[in-house]
Amino acid sequence: MKLTMQATLKKGNTDLVSETIGVITQHIRSHELTPGDKLPSELNLAKELKVSRTVVREAFRSLAAMRLINLSVGKRATVANLDHGAMSLMIEHGVLTEQISVQQIYDVRRTIEVRTVTLASLRRTDAEAVSIRKHALQMMAQIENPEKAMMHDLAFHLEIAKASKNPIFGMIVGAFQEVSRQSWFIGWRNRSAEGQREEMIQTHIDIADAIVLGDPLKASELMSAHFDNSVKVLIDAGLV
Amino acid sequence: MKLTMQATLKKGNTDLVSETIGVITQHIRSHELTPGDKLPSELNLAKELKVSRTVVREAFRSLAAMRLINLSVGKRATVANLDHGAMSLMIEHGVLTEQISVQQIYDVRRTIEVRTVTLASLRRTDAEAVSIRKHALQMMAQIENPEKAMMHDLAFHLEIAKASKNPIFGMIVGAFQEVSRQSWFIGWRNRSAEGQREEMIQTHIDIADAIVLGDPLKASELMSAHFDNSVKVLIDAGLV
DNA sequence: ACATAAAAGCTGTCTAACAGGTTTTAGCAA
DNA sequence: TTGCTAAAACCTGTTAGACAGCTTTTATGT
Numbered sequence: 001m002k003l004t005m006q007a008t009l010k011k012g013n014t015d016l017v018s019e020t021i022g023v024i025t026q027h028i029r030s031h032e033l034t035p036g037d038k039l040p041s042e043l044n045l046a047k048e049l050k051v052s053r054t055v056v057r058e059a060f061r062s063l064a065a066m067r068l069i070n071l072s073v074g075k076r077a078t079v080a081n082l083d084h085g086a087m088s089l090m091i092e093h094g095v096l097t098e099q100i101s102v103q104q105i106y107d108v109r110r111t112i113e114v115r116t117v118t119l120a121s122l123r124r125t126d127a128e129a130v131s132i133r134k135h136a137l138q139m140m141a142q143i144e145n146p147e148k149a150m151m152h153d154l155a156f157h158l159e160i161a162k163a164s165k166n167p168i169f170g171m172i173v174g175a176f177q178e179v180s181r182q183s184w185f186i187g188w189r190n191r192s193a194e195g196q197r198e199e200m201i202q203t204h205i206d207i208a209d210a211i212v213l214g215d216p217l218k219a220s221e222l223m224s225a226h227f228d229n230s231v232k233v234l235i236d237a238g239l240v
Numbered sequence: 241m242k243l244t245m246q247a248t249l250k251k252g253n254t255d256l257v258s259e260t261i262g263v264i265t266q267h268i269r270s271h272e273l274t275p276g277d278k279l280p281s282e283l284n285l286a287k288e289l290k291v292s293r294t295v296v297r298e299a300f301r302s303l304a305a306m307r308l309i310n311l312s313v314g315k316r317a318t319v320a321n322l323d324h325g326a327m328s329l330m331i332e333h334g335v336l337t338e339q340i341s342v343q344q345i346y347d348v349r350r351t352i353e354v355r356t357v358t359l360a361s362l363r364r365t366d367a368e369a370v371s372i373r374k375h376a377l378q379m380m381a382q383i384e385n386p387e388k389a390m391m392h393d394l395a396f397h398l399e400i401a402k403a404s405k406n407p408i409f410g411m412i413v414g415a416f417q418e419v420s421r422q423s424w425f426i427g428w429r430n431r432s433a434e435g436q437r438e439e440m441i442q443t444h445i446d447i448a449d450a451i452v453l454g455d456p457l458k459a460s461e462l463m464s465a466h467f468d469n470s471v472k473v474l475i476d477a478g479l480v
Numbered sequence: 481a482c483a484t485a486a487a488a489g490c491t492g493t494c495t496a497a498c499a500g501g502t503t504t505t506a507g508c509a510a
Numbered sequence: 511t512t513g514c515t516a517a518a519a520c521c522t523g524t525t526a527g528a529c530a531g532c533t534t535t536t537a538t539g540t
Contacts (some may be wrong), residue, residue, distance in 0.1 A: 062305035
């Protein structure tokens with residue numbers, strides 16, 4: 001890769017690391033780099049910008065934390081694919097520090113997922129429809145195995161987001177899954193009455209069927225009802 | 241602050257920095273820290289974990305990049321308030337690297353903002369209602385000054401998100417504003433026909449009025465129409 | 481032409497040092 | 511004793527150099 005990083009650091013009020021981050025993102029932009037493309041090495045960047053390797057390293061780490069680039073030992077840093085890892089941590093942090101409540105998460109999820117299921121109904125490939133339905137069926141099959149049932153539940157929602165063909169939805173849905181993982185079992189445990197779990201899973205199957213049939217209205221209504229029910233269960237469980 | 245970081249690094253397959261990040265987030269969790277609370281100093285953490293200050297610094301930088309903590313020279317790191325800065329960069333990166341299209345952003349925005357305006361209509365304080373309406377009116381007043389008109393436009397949407405009383409919506413709406421800033425002028429320039437800009441701004445005022453009146457249905461319909469129109473303008477401009 | 485070994489390049493981590501900002505401490509004055 | 515001030519202690523930002531261990535390139539010999 002040719003190394004033309006004509007941008008120089010204007011050593012102003014902010015710190016060198018922040019400026020270096022800016023230079024690197026600018027580099028990505030000006031060279032029109034796409035996922036997988038390599039960035040300059042730490043040493044070259046340091047020399048180019050006349051800063052220490054430490055500064056460049058901290059800048060790289062920052063970008064890696066946001067999942068904008070990938071680091072791996074021995075190799076040069078590469079531009080990263082869109083990923084929800086960083087957003088997951090942000091959401092988790094919000095919950096941990098009591099800035100976000102579980103109910104608020106569910107409201108956002110409902111808002112997003114009513115949309116993803118609508119789009120998925122319209123845009124899904126046949127393969128995606130099959131995959132989505134399979135996860136719903138597997139939930140039912142694994143009803144005695146909460147751990148696995150949850151896996152399929154999460155995968156079900158994520159597949160729908162992917163089938164919406166909008167990567168931002170995929171990112172947001174993915175971001176909430178880490179933290180949802182924790183409240184999932186509460187919901188499961190509190191659906192203890194006869195048939196409650198089956199009913200919940202059946203809703204998933206019905207949603208899958210609506211997607212298979214390409215019925216966005218039906219799909220979104222079911223999804224909305226599913227969230228209504230989930231929030232109700234959590235509230236009944238005293239989790240508010 | 242008492243320094244009990246009993247968690248030790250299990251020097252396993254991943255790198256020390258990642259593990260240190262985990263320890264720090266764990267520290268925040270176990271000590272139930274909330275925004276503003278101080279974290280241990282780099283040196284103390286380094287000694288505690290038996291790693292070099294370099295490693296701790298890179299961990300801190302990573303967390304700061306995600307806006308989970310705030311750094312400032314001379315002072316100890318503190319737990320941060322929820323902030324959309326990192327998410328802004330992630331979205332911008334997605335657009336820059338051609339993983340996200342402008343139209344996809346608008347679809348997400350519409351989805352979210354139809355919801356925020358609904359919630360805002362129900363939950364806004366009087367002060368918020370006034371502020372929202374003021375921004376809409378200021379847009380009209382600054383119709384000859386695109387730069388300022390845009391500022392009020394963005395503030396308008398952000399205020400609505402805040403009035404929804406769900407910080408996640410605020411974060412998401414904020415995150416998209418950085419990147420929307422760039423397409424805003426395209427939309428503005430392409431509403432060149434007589435009265436088109438006034439019409440667009442009038443929609444904002446109408447939305448504000450619906451919020452003032454506490455009419456969520458009307459507000460959400462108007463917001464939806466606004467996005468329909470914006471997307472149409474951008475498509476007509478050839479930006480797809 | 482190809483396989484292999486050496487060399488060069490790169491990242492991860494550590495140590496030591498110093499500038500300059502911030503908080504705490506100590507001591508002095510009222 | 512209280513309140514102010516100056517010094518000390520603490521803390522972060524940045525630099526330089528070093529070495530282990532992994533990866534890519536180069537050179538070498540068959």
